[in-house]
Amino acid sequence: MSKGKTQDWHGCPTRYAAGILADKWCFLILRDALLHGKRTYSEFLNSPEGVSTNILADRLAKLEATGMLDRQIDPRKASRVCYFPTRKARDILPALLALMVWSTRYDQFTDAPESFAQ
Amino acid sequence: MSKGKTQDWHGCPTRYAAGILADKWCFLILRDALLHGKRTYSEFLNSPEGVSTNILADRLAKLEATGMLDRQIDPRKASRVCYFPTRKARDILPALLALMVWSTRYDQFTDAPESFAQ
DNA sequence: GTAACCACTTGCATATTGCAAGTAAAAATT
DNA sequence: AATTTTTACTTGCAATATGCAAGTGGTTAC
Numbered sequence: 001m002s003k004g005k006t007q008d009w010h011g012c013p014t015r016y017a018a019g020i021l022a023d024k025w026c027f028l029i030l031r032d033a034l035l036h037g038k039r040t041y042s043e044f045l046n047s048p049e050g051v052s053t054n055i056l057a058d059r060l061a062k063l064e065a066t067g068m069l070d071r072q073i074d075p076r077k078a079s080r081v082c083y084f085p086t087r088k089a090r091d092i093l094p095a096l097l098a099l100m101v102w103s104t105r106y107d108q109f110t111d112a113p114e115s116f117a118q
Numbered sequence: 119m120s121k122g123k124t125q126d127w128h129g130c131p132t133r134y135a136a137g138i139l140a141d142k143w144c145f146l147i148l149r150d151a152l153l154h155g156k157r158t159y160s161e162f163l164n165s166p167e168g169v170s171t172n173i174l175a176d177r178l179a180k181l182e183a184t185g186m187l188d189r190q191i192d193p194r195k196a197s198r199v200c201y202f203p204t205r206k207a208r209d210i211l212p213a214l215l216a217l218m219v220w221s222t223r224y225d226q227f228t229d230a231p232e233s234f235a236q
Numbered sequence: 237g238t239a240a241c242c243a244c245t246t247g248c249a250t251a252t253t254g255c256a257a258g259t260a261a262a263a264a265t266t
Numbered sequence: 267a268a269t270t271t272t273t274a275c276t277t278g279c280a281a282t283a284t285g286c287a288a289g290t291g292g293t294t295a296c
Contacts (some may be wrong), residue, residue: 006142011229013221014149014214015167021217024124024140031132041274049133052254057275067224079262079273088224095216096132099139102213103131106185106206111129159243170285175244197242197293 007066020066021092025051025059030085033069034093039082063089125184138184139210143169143177148203151187152211157200181207 009019021027028049032038038047045056060083063069068089074080104112127137139145150156150165163174178201181187186207192198222230 009167010225010227012149012166013218013225013228013230013234014146014153016221016225016228017217018142018145022140022142022145024136027136027140028133031130035132042272045274048130049127052256053275054255054277055253058253077263081274091220091223092217095213095220098213098216099135099210100131102209103134105209107128107131107134109128110131110134112131116131160241163243170287171244172246172286173284176283195294199243 007062017095020068023059025055026063026068029056029059029063030068030089030092031096033083033085034089034096039084041081041083044083068092125180135213138186141177143173144181144186147174147177147181148186148207148210149214151201151203152207152214157202159199159201162201186210 006019006022009015021030028047028051029044032044032047038044041056041060044060045051045053051059060069060071064071064083067086069083070086072082072084074082100112101117104110104114104117124137124140127133139148146165146167146169147162150162156162156165159174159178162178163169163171169177178187178189182189182201185204187201188204190200190202192200218230219235222228222232222235
């Protein structure tokens with residue numbers, strides 16, 4: 001059970017979610033893709049948390065491999081690569097919002113307005 | 119921003135949640151504490167994912183530090199140490215359940231009954 | 237009083253991460 | 267047409283984190 005890549009964890013629902021989401025960079029990339037409309041490598045790279053380039057490349061590949069992001073080269077401009085959130089990624093939104101509500105309640109330095117917790 | 123322990127991430131709600139939860143072992147420990155009623159070191163250690171002893175000790179300490187678990191020595195039996203989920207941890211449940219529903223939908227090998235997805 | 241149990245800690249090899257620099261293809265500029 | 271810039275990465279390496287096995291020290295059971 002403990003063998004193999006955790007991104008291939010299956011079976012238990014918590015474990016499956018952990019295998020895909022329980023990595024801070026994947027988590028933040030999904031936030032950027034789902035909530036901030038980010039699509040390109042350089043957009044993700046410029047997030048305030050400051051992911052390093054090799055890790056970003058690795059996580060984008062993992063999120064593509066787990067069916068969370070769809071990598072596409074812009075046919076009009078071949079240097080532009082876009083990562084689109086899939087349906088599977090969009091379906092995470094309710095859980096993500098529930099987590100944000102929780103954070104808003106418990107982070108004493110939250111940026112979220114108090115109204116969000118309601 | 120990228121400096122410092124990620125468990126001290128504040129501000130953005132997604133980032134705050136990521137700092138505390140986006141670690142597979144923390145995630146699974148919370149599952150065990152909240153959903154399976156586990157309380158002791160050896161109970162957590164015996165979970166099927168097979169965490170190693172040093173990592174378990176580290177994560178229990180982190181979860182205590184972030185106010186998710188309350189460590190208490192049994193006054194009737196001093197060799198027994200119990201980790202109780204706090205209110206803060208229990209308030210994660212809605213998000214955890216939302217994630218489990220998502221996993222049940224997308225994990226082709228899920229253990230959860232089909233009825234759970236409804 | 238001795239053996240077993242429980243909650244850890246330690247040492248060390250391996251894996252992952254972070255940082256800086258580099259590359260290759262395409263696009264924009266001159 | 268040649269050069270610079272942009273974009274999406276890759277590479278090398280040092281620092282950190284992880285996994286495994288073995289060990290420790292305070293209970294508790296026998």
